Amino acid sequence: xxxxxxxxxxxICQRGTSLTIQCQVDSQVTMMFWYRQQPGQSLTLxxxxxxxxxxxxxSGFVIDKFPISRPNLTFSTLTVSNMSPEDSxxxxxxxxxxxxxxxxxxxxxxxxVT
Amino acid sequence: AQRVTQPEKLLSVFKGAPVELKCNYxxxxxxxxxxxxxxxxxxxxxxxxxxxxESIKGFTADLNKGETSFHLKKPFAQEEDSAMYYxxxxxxxxxxxxxxxxxxxxVIP
Numbered sequence: 058x059x060x061x062x063x064x065x066x067x068x069i070c071q072r073g074t075s076l077t078i079q080c081q082v083d084s085q086v087t088m089m090f091w092y093r094q095q096p097g098q099s100l101t102l103x104x105x106x107x108x109x110x111x112x113x114x115x116s117g118f119v120i121d122k123f124p125i126s127r128p129n130l131t132f133s134t135l136t137v138s139n140m141s142p143e144d145s146x147x148x149x150x151x152x153x154x155x156x157x158x159x160x161x162x163x164x165x166x167x168x169x170v171t
Numbered sequence: 172a173q174r175v176t177q178p179e180k181l182l183s184v185f186k187g188a189p190v191e192l193k194c195n196y197x198x199x200x201x202x203x204x205x206x207x208x209x210x211x212x213x214x215x216x217x218x219x220x221x222x223x224x225e226s227i228k229g230f231t232a233d234l235n236k237g238e239t240s241f242h243l244k245k246p247f248a249q250e251e252d253s254a255m256y257y258x259x260x261x262x263x264x265x266x267x268x269x270x271x272x273x274x275x276x277x278v279i280p
Contacts, residue, residue: 061214099271100270149215159205159261160217160268161217165214
């Protein structure tokens with residue numbers, strides 16, 4: 058399966074600032090996703106990162122708050138903008154080699170907003 | 172809307188005892204079900220999927236459409252099975268995957 062590198066692994070940020078999380082895959086993949094896991098909660102899909110076009114956001118998530126880039130088939134970034142303590146969470150990059158392959162996950166980014 | 176329910180947040184069993192991690196789902200179509208596992212300090216990884224009908228690390232899971240369940244079972248728990256287990260449902264290919272809240276399995280030596 059693909060090797061997924063996610064950076065940073067953790068960060069502590071101040072309210073009002075922004076953080077960009079990077080996801081690098083060692084092979085080309087069709088699908089890239091960003092998930093959030095809030096404390097004590099399940100994984101929630103934020104958006105699908107589309108190569109060369111705007112991301113597809115799930116209900117409750119908007120581009121202004123979570124801008125996503127995907128310039129090619131191996132790399133994506135998620136930015137958490139204008140952070141508040143409610144954004145404290147684990148953010149996970151996930152990939153699928155093709156439409157018929159299950160998801161594989163990065164190690165996640167543990168974000169704490171103070 | 173699709174939903175995955177894992178009723179137990181924590182399940183403690185003794186080593187050698189049988190394990191059953193419960194998962195129920197709600198979906199009107201034909202779902203594809205998975206179990207993911209996260210060991211301490213490791214990434215979330217796929218354990219098994221129902222279409223494979225295979226046993227991984229001694230674990231099996233059978234899709235019961237009548238009861239809308241996909242319980243994970245192992246006849247004899249090992250200490251190394253201690254981890255978080257997430258049940259997941261995929262619809263429309265893998266573009267929409269819904270996860271349960273997870274069950275922490277603690278195997279007591």
